Amino acid sequence: MKAAVVDRLGGTPQYRDVGEPPVHDGEVRVTVAAVAVENVDRAIVAGTHYTAAEFQSALPAIPCFDGIGHLPDGSLVGFGGLKPPQGALAEHVIVPATHTVPIPDGIEPPTAAALSSAISAMCMRTAAGLTAGETVLIQGATGVAGRLAVQIARLLGAGRIVATGRDRAALDEVAALGADAVIDTAVDEDRLVRAFRENAGQGYDVVVDYLWGRPAELLTRALVPDSFALAKPTRLVQIGESAGPAVRLTADALRTSGLEIYGAARNAAAAMPAAYRQVVDWVRDGALTIPVTTMPLSLVAEAWNRTDLRGRRLVVVPG
Ligand SMILES: NC(=O)c1ccc[n+]([C@@H]2O[C@H](COP(=O)([O-])OP(=O)(O)OC[C@H]3O[C@@H](n4cnc5c(N)ncnc54)[C@H](OP(=O)(O)O)[C@@H]3O)[C@@H](O)[C@H]2O)c1
Incomplete structure (x- = not known):
């Protein structure tokens, strides 16, 4: 053969x-x-x-x-x-x-x-427990998986979808898929941290992270409050490493930011059969x-x- x-x-x-x-x-x-x-x-x-x-x-x-x-x-x-x-x-x-x-x-x-x-993008619900109306940040939304995640966040009823990428034209395409705001990660560190904060609305409830590396590190910096405030929880689900396999995670990011980090495989065995059926239905209906x-x-x-x-x-x- x-x-x-x-x-x-x-x-x-x-x-x-x-x-x-x-x-x-x-x-x-x-x-x-x-x-x-x-x-x-x-x-x-x-x-x-x-x-x-x-x-x-x-x-x-x-x-x-x-x-x-x-x-x-x-x-x-x-x-x-x-x-x-x-x-x-x-x-x-x-x-x-x-x-x-x-x-x-x-x-x-x-x-x-x-x-x-598409099925693994369902981790925003199966691993991070996304509920309707919540704000979702998708890191690496211009890739194959990220674009599917934008569509799936919309189908799952996300209230606000923020998408990151490093190519302006690709980010415009992602906006057309349903992102409410886009962030260009190909900027200097302070500007990116500012962009994460300015686009957070009432705060990111769920982050789907296809990038890790520098963008994830700067996001954790953006989540740390400037004063002694109680931060809202942000459930980050780690699913890819296109921007690098490691991050430097500061103690205050975990201590004060409300950051919770999950692997995409969390709850997968129990929840994935239903997630699979849902994705198949959306594809058959033409919704996805x-x-x-x-x-x-x-x-x-x-x-x-x-x-x-x-x-x-x-x-x-x-x-
Ligand atoms: N665990 C799972 O079930 C699962 C499923 C699917 C994907 N993944 C993982 O998720 C990641 C993305 O997969 P994919 O299929 O969507 O890949 P892809 O189509 O190649 O997309 C990669 C994404 O990462 C961005 N990117 C690449 N290098 C970067 C860098 N150095 N800095 C910032 N952004 C960078 C790309 O931006 P440009 O568009 O500008 O190149 C694009 O948005 C991979 O690590 C993959 O292995 C995991």
Whole structure:
């Protein structure tokens, strides 16, 4: 079969022939229909993700660990849990039958492949407990996940949505998606701290943080009150690290700002099935749009290196 193969850490996947993996008891053969390429997949191949060692020790290996495909009976499923050197960027995958879930009717394979970013954006409710009317700050709103988070905050009834990014034109697009205010993070430190304060309205109730790094650090500075006032709680849910893997967190930010920090995985096991159904309903109704750009597996090397997708998820399809 054909697959996208990486020979060395930091390399670009190459389209070529590989041996068809055998099917063992309890496993199923899935004909791959769509695979979303996300930052985590690129980071594993680049060697910068914490799980990259496993990928490196299996080289040559096929990237991406989940996707959408057809079972031998023709039904459409999501599959996951692939371990290197096996990966989803292939014509077929072999997975334990328990690692497949039916895809609901009315969801096309490329959209199904990209659903996970929308579902994880539901962490603003599942992890941070967002309720209608609250103010939400989305850090990194110009990315694929951030744009979905803006739409989802609106659908969940947020009262005010503030969105950050570092590209003026992209921020205008995010405003058109439903953000009430936008903040450009590509400014000096004092100006950004001021912008966080000026746009907070009655205070940020929930922060969805796809950035971490410098913008998160400056946000925590902005949340610290200037006087001995009791700050309103701000529930920050950490979900990405596009601006850096670490922050310097001052003691007063935790002691006096009302800042509470949660991981996106908080409550996920219990709350995600309902979050998944909600996202599927919104997509089917047309209330939520997940923009994707599809490219055939044979052009995987070109697809992998694209930097022009502007808020659209790359999805690799057969061909
Ligand atoms: N845990 C989960 O379930 C989950 C799900 C989805 C995403 N994520 C994580 O969330 C993050 C964003 O994912 P994505 O798919 O939306 O990625 P993306 O489409 O590449 O968007 C990245 C965002 O970060 C901004 N950005 C990148 N580098 C930056 C920097 N140095 N300083 C300030 N802003 C910067 C980008 O701004 P520009 O538009 O100007 O480039 C854009 O807004 C990633 O870390 C990803 O792994 C996690």
